[in-house]
Amino acid sequence: MVLFSLVASHSNIDLETVARLSAGAAAVSAEVVSGNNAVAGLVTLATCNRYELYAQARSAEEVEDARQSIVAAVSAHSGLAEHQVAEALATQEGPAVPRHLFAVSTGLDSAVVGEREIAGQVRRALSTAQDAGVSTPALVRLFQAASKTAKEVGAQTALGRRGMSIVSVALELAADLQDVRSLAGKTAVLFGTGAYAGAAMAQLAQRGCTDIRVYSISGRAETFTASRGGTALSEETLPGALAEAHLLVGCSGSEQQLAAADLAGLRPGGSAQLTAIDLALSHDFAPDVADLPGVDLLTLETVRQAAPAEQQETLSEAAALVASAAESFEQAQNARSLDHAIVALRRHTMAVLDDEIAKIRQQHGCTAATAEVEFAMRRMVKQLLHVPTVRAKELAAAGDAESYLSALDALYGLKVEPAGLQAAAEEKLAMTHDGGESASA
Known part of the structure; x- marks a missing residue:
């Protein structure tokens, strides 16, 4: 499954349009995810100066379909034409998704740089999606990583130490206008x-x-x-x-x-x-x-x-932490892309092992010698699978899952689909199975 985001904020669009896009935000999430379309999950981050939708498509091939479904729903609830919504919401894919969300959660992308409220708004966005049943494990990991990054930036840099926020800046301006200190x-x-x-x-x-x-x-x-x-x-x-x-x-x-x-x-x-x-x-x-x-x-x-600007050194430190966290998240996501292939290899190897052990039991019975042979064979297979498992994680983290899948086909005759296609195929099979059961019932 693939993550992407649709973003409209103070940095790329006027706030009047952001406000119109935000209309019916909760209804958009429920409508899009409950529909039979390419969107597996959706988390909406709507604040006073941004409207951002973080979505999960069911496969890489369905990202555009998923995007169109979301644009259509936002259009229906905001009253804006679909082409206006499409132009207003900038699409982000791949590493740009965690990099942007992490920058948002730390306050680097805020109108008041380093503001404190945004980290809580990011947490509440995930909580709301989970309560509504429209989140997915991948989206949960993304938002939890964003919150963790915000904490690390807060602990390791001076960003936000002054406690500035949109509200605090506004009240300071008000005090100045009224010529009072408090x-x-x-x-x-x-x-x-x-x-x-x-x-x-x-x-x-x-x-x-x-x-x-x-x-x-x-x-x-x-x-x-x-x-x-x-x-x-x-x-x-x-x-x-x-x-x-x-x-x-x-x-x-x-x-x-x-x-x-x-x-x-x-x-x-x-x-x-x-x-x-x-x-x-x-x-x-x-x-x-x-x-x-x-x-x-x-x-x-x-x-x-x-809003006052933060010191350049602080901004650089925070930006470096955000970039590192985003890279780590992307590597972790890639590492998961071959989990199903590792399972397929283990299942294939264990099936061969079980067949051989069954033959030994047929010939020699369940003796102590048979048990010792079985123990030795299982230990040997576990050792043999160690290197392929490690290599799978290394290649996945490097974004080269295709090499591993090709090797499985060449060496073992195992034809394993890429993660996105595998998930889509399994879901389709499950839906067909459920439909069959319903029909027979």
């Missing part, structure tokens, strides 16, 4: 109750903001504040909170937008300066909010431009 004494209204809203609330509290009011169009504010603190808002209490707020933080990405007209009547002249921080891809605040007197609007693009 947010103590400020009132904040937080829109949203997801993981990102939780991170925003924690950052607000770290900066001294104790009056945090939470609004959720889905009605989850009560549950959210019960475990994190703050005050839950309703439709009735929201207007009063907006009138008193110094900070608005949007993390919901709901279809309902707060516009200038909604705020104008609530905040007459003389109201406290207001900073609206829109961290939602699909925008919680309309752009015209920035036209109101005494109101500043910060967006993801604003934050990205203001």
